[in-house]
Amino acid sequence: MTVGVPTIERIRVRYGETDQMGHAYYANYFFWFEQARGAWCRARGFTYKQLEEYGYMLPCVEATAAYKGEVLYDDWIQVKVWVSELKRASLRFDYEVVNESTGKICTTGHTWHVFMGHERKAVTVPTEIRDWLNRDPSDYEPLT
Amino acid sequence: MTVGVPTIERIRVRYGETDQMGHAYYANYFFWFEQARGAWCRARGFTYKQLEEYGYMLPCVEATAAYKGEVLYDDWIQVKVWVSELKRASLRFDYEVVNESTGKICTTGHTWHVFMGHERKAVTVPTEIRDWLNRDPSDYEPLT
Amino acid sequence: MTVGVPTIERIRVRYGETDQMGHAYYANYFFWFEQARGAWCRARGFTYKQLEEYGYMLPCVEATAAYKGEVLYDDWIQVKVWVSELKRASLRFDYEVVNESTGKICTTGHTWHVFMGHERKAVTVPTEIRDWLNRDPSDYEPLT
Amino acid sequence: MTVGVPTIERIRVRYGETDQMGHAYYANYFFWFEQARGAWCRARGFTYKQLEEYGYMLPCVEATAAYKGEVLYDDWIQVKVWVSELKRASLRFDYEVVNESTGKICTTGHTWHVFMGHERKAVTVPTEIRDWLNRDPSDYEPLT
Numbered sequence: 001m002t003v004g005v006p007t008i009e010r011i012r013v014r015y016g017e018t019d020q021m022g023h024a025y026y027a028n029y030f031f032w033f034e035q036a037r038g039a040w041c042r043a044r045g046f047t048y049k050q051l052e053e054y055g056y057m058l059p060c061v062e063a064t065a066a067y068k069g070e071v072l073y074d075d076w077i078q079v080k081v082w083v084s085e086l087k088r089a090s091l092r093f094d095y096e097v098v099n100e101s102t103g104k105i106c107t108t109g110h111t112w113h114v115f116m117g118h119e120r121k122a123v124t125v126p127t128e129i130r131d132w133l134n135r136d137p138s139d140y141e142p143l144t
Numbered sequence: 145m146t147v148g149v150p151t152i153e154r155i156r157v158r159y160g161e162t163d164q165m166g167h168a169y170y171a172n173y174f175f176w177f178e179q180a181r182g183a184w185c186r187a188r189g190f191t192y193k194q195l196e197e198y199g200y201m202l203p204c205v206e207a208t209a210a211y212k213g214e215v216l217y218d219d220w221i222q223v224k225v226w227v228s229e230l231k232r233a234s235l236r237f238d239y240e241v242v243n244e245s246t247g248k249i250c251t252t253g254h255t256w257h258v259f260m261g262h263e264r265k266a267v268t269v270p271t272e273i274r275d276w277l278n279r280d281p282s283d284y285e286p287l288t
Numbered sequence: 289m290t291v292g293v294p295t296i297e298r299i300r301v302r303y304g305e306t307d308q309m310g311h312a313y314y315a316n317y318f319f320w321f322e323q324a325r326g327a328w329c330r331a332r333g334f335t336y337k338q339l340e341e342y343g344y345m346l347p348c349v350e351a352t353a354a355y356k357g358e359v360l361y362d363d364w365i366q367v368k369v370w371v372s373e374l375k376r377a378s379l380r381f382d383y384e385v386v387n388e389s390t391g392k393i394c395t396t397g398h399t400w401h402v403f404m405g406h407e408r409k410a411v412t413v414p415t416e417i418r419d420w421l422n423r424d425p426s427d428y429e430p431l432t
Numbered sequence: 433m434t435v436g437v438p439t440i441e442r443i444r445v446r447y448g449e450t451d452q453m454g455h456a457y458y459a460n461y462f463f464w465f466e467q468a469r470g471a472w473c474r475a476r477g478f479t480y481k482q483l484e485e486y487g488y489m490l491p492c493v494e495a496t497a498a499y500k501g502e503v504l505y506d507d508w509i510q511v512k513v514w515v516s517e518l519k520r521a522s523l524r525f526d527y528e529v530v531n532e533s534t535g536k537i538c539t540t541g542h543t544w545h546v547f548m549g550h551e552r553k554a555v556t557v558p559t560e561i562r563d564w565l566n567r568d569p570s571d572y573e574p575l576t
Contacts, residue, residue, distance in 0.1 A: 015470070015480070016313045016463045020306040020361055026204040026255075027174035027304055031448045034171075038447070038506065048447070049506040060170040064208040073308055074470065074481040111170075159326070159336070160319045160459055162452040164505055169448045175304045182303070182362065192303070193362040217452055218326065218337040314492040314543075315462035322459075348458040352496040399458075 005137055006082035009039035010100075013075045024071040029107055030063055033095050036079035037111075040093070045140035046132050055118050056129060061090070062112040069099060069106035076100040086133060089122050090114045149281055150226035153183035154244075157219045168215040173251055174207055177239050180223035181255075184237070189284035190276050199262045200273060205234070206256040213243060213250035220244040230277060233266050234258045293425055294370035297327035298388075301363045312359040317395055318351055321383050324367035325399075328381070333428035334420050343406050344417060349378070350400040357387060357394035364388040374421060377410050378402045437569055438514035441471035442532075445507045456503040461539055462495055465527050468511035469543075472525070477572035478564050487550050488561060493522070494544040501531060501538035508532040518565060521554050522546045 011032050019025040041048045051058065071077055078098045085092040090112060097107040117123040125133070155176050163169040185192045195202065215221055222242045229236040234256060241251040261267040269277070299320050307313040329336045339346065359365055366386045373380040378400060385395040405411040413421070443464050451457040473480045483490065503509055510530045517524040522544060529539040549555040557565070 012467075012470075014463055015307055015466050016315055018308040019303055020308065020310045021201055021203060022308045023203075025304045026207055027171045027178075030171035030174070031446055034447050035444075038444075047506060057165055059165060059167075060211060062208070062210050063170055064206070066206050067204060074479060156323075156326075158319055159322050159451055160457045163447055164450040164452065164454045166452045171448055175302055178303050179300075182300075191362060218335060309489055309491060311491075314495055315459045315466075318459035318462070345453055347453060347455075348499060350496070350498050351458055352494070354494050355492060 004082055004084070006080045007036070007040040007043040007137065009036040009079045009081070011035060011077050011079060013071055013073055013077065015073050018073045022072070024073075026065070026067060029065050029067075029097065029109065032077065032079050032097070033063075033065075033081070033093070033109060033111060036081040036095065037093055039142075040081050040083075042143040043137040043140065044132060044135040045143060047143060051129065051132075054129070056123075056126075057116045057120075058091075058113040059116060060111050061114050063109070064111075065095075065107055065109035067107050069102065069104055071097070071099055071106055072101070077106070083133065084110065086125075086130075089124050091125075091133065148226055148228070150224045151180070151184040151187040151281065153180040153223045153225070155179060155221050155223060157215055157217055157221065159217050162217045166216070168217075170209070170211060173209050173211075173241065173253065176221065176223050176241070177207075177209075177225070177237070177253060177255060180225040180239065181237055183286075184225050184227075186287040187281040187284065188276060188279040189287060191287060195273065195276075198273070200267075200270075201260045201264075202235075202257040203260060204255050205258050207253070208255075209239075209251055209253035211251050213246065213248055215241070215243055215250055216245070221250070227277065228254065230269075230274075233268050235269075235277065292370055292372070294368045295324070295328040295331040295425065297324040297367045297369070299323060299365050299367060301359055301361055301365065303361050306361045310360070312361075314353070314355060317353050317355075317385065317397065320365065320367050320385070321351075321353075321369070321381070321397060321399060324369040324383065325381055327430075328369045328371075330431040331425040331428065332420060332423040333431060335431060339417065339420075342417070344411075344414075345404045345408075346379075346401040347404060348399050349402050351397070352399075353383075353395055353397035355395050357390065357392055359385070359387055359394055360389070365394070371421065372398065374413075374418075377412050379413075379421065436514055436516070438512045439468070439472040439475040439569065441468040441511045441513070443467060443509050443511060445503055445505055445509065447505050450505045454504070456505075458497070458499060461497050461499075461529065461541065464509065464511050464529070465495075465497075465513070465525070465541060465543060468513040468527065469525055471574075472513050472515075474575040475569040475572065476564060476567040477575060479575060483561065483564075486561070488555075488558075489548045489552075490523075490545040491548060492543050493546050495541070496543075497527075497539055497541035499539050501534065501536055503529070503531055503538055504533070509538070515565065516542065518557075518562075521556050523557075523565065
């Protein structure tokens with residue numbers, strides 16, 4: 001069961017992601033969480049884009065973040081992401097953001113997503129897709 | 145004790161706030177929450193900008209959202225916001241977003257904020273500011 | 289020929305639209321231009337959303353902005369927008385942004401848009417839509 | 433005179449950067465231009481952040497983009513950026529965006545920036561900074 005193996009995505013903070021307080025605006029972390037989810041898929045040999053091409057979407061139904069330390073313009077952050085729960089028709093990602101300039105965890109969070117099919121209704125995760133999600137990233141070359 | 149009296153801010157969803165799924169991207173709700181907090185202040189006769197001019201900031205230390213229904217481009221939403229807890233050095237806002245096109249609550253959430261002073265350290269909310277926060281909006285003309 | 293009659297959209301600057309320089313980040317003006325285009329349509333009794341429901345899209349093929357003065361958090365701005373050219377398959381909007389806190393024009397700009405149909409190819413503006421664009425806003429109650 | 437040597441920054445398009453038309457929203461290119469300017473500095477052995485720490489800012493006073501082709505979610509783009517003019521107190525960057533999925537230039541643009549000092553007034557570019565801007569990137573290890 002490979003649910004739980006984390007993937008790390010490095011992101012550099014853009015100027016436009018700061019606010020007049022001088023650090024990254026709180027909403028922007030959710031863009032970074034999304035980028036990390038994309039990397040999580042690629043580490044398992046598929047892309048979220050392919051998932052949508054197959055007719056599935058993973059809209060977010062719950063999102064949280066706890067901000068414990070600053071992130072500044074031009075900082076490199078590492079967003080560590082893993083699947084912490086995989087249910088019949090939904091899954092949960094957890095996140096830890098490390099600011100490389102301090103080496104400390106600056107933010108944690110999670111998101112819940114439901115599987116939606118063509119009719120924009122929640123559906124059971126099909127077996128094939130479930131296999132994708134359960135892949136062990138050590139068996140795959142990450143997609144670039 | 146007027147903590148708890150809600151303020152409502154109407155916002156129309158921008159095209160640039162949607163994503164290719166066809167509805168509003170999940171991170172953008174936190175921009176709307178922030179706009180609603182600004183309206184909450186103005187309903188009490190002060191602005192968040194004045195708070196910063198006084199030397200205080202209210203960085204967000206926790207943010208959550210639960211997405212229960214869609215919000216589409218050009219929809220009017222009503223963000224209802226109220227203070228649900230006011231501690232010595234922090235406060236919590238709660239949010240309910242109603243999509244006017246359906247009349248239903250589509251999203252709920254909350255944010256926690258700490259008071260920070262000039263030295264960017266958490267400080268006890270000063271009495272004067274505490275009075276602002278405890279104001280009864282029915283005693284004030286909302287600032288425009 | 290009513291091409292040219294301007295529409296004005298008032299927008300209050302969000303905290304998340306500022307950057308660490310302390311004023312509005314330069315990319316965000318293009319979100320405001322888009323919001324103003326939406327208001328321009330509503331002033332003529334239709335919405336851009338209806339245009340898309342009819343099967344047409346107006347992707348932007350050129351965008352410019354000249355920044356002459358600051359826009360700060362919580363400022364009210366007025367985005368004045370008008371159609372300056374209407375060709376067979378494209379149209380140009382021009383913009384003037386006035387910062388209400390100074391009363392001065394702080395930004396000007398323009399955008400070019402092409403008409404695209406279902407097949408995502410440029411198409412001649414159909415007569416019915418051309419009539420919408422040529423409407424005199426004084427003949428219409430603006431949609432809310 | 434090294435003004436003119438281009439730097440290339442690769443960026444992957446985020447889901448939150450798309451809109452309901454299904455491609456990248458037009459305003460987001462300006463975030464990418466900014467990220468590319470940061471890379472341009474690092475290729476010359478300094479960072480824009482250092483420039484601000486020295487007391488200078490480079491606010492944008494003019495920005496343009498011409499959109500010639502689509503950019504979709506998950507596409508890799510290459511933003512090529514170079515200084516096309518360096519005046520006494522301002523400079524111009526030019527941009528070419530290549531979509532790696534097609535190999536074609538999908539967008540071009542430019543931005544003008546003025547040098548501002550502590551008093552937020554335009555200033556002549558000081559000699560030391562001018563030397564930074566004139567550096568030949570082949571003499572420097574790009575900062576990471």
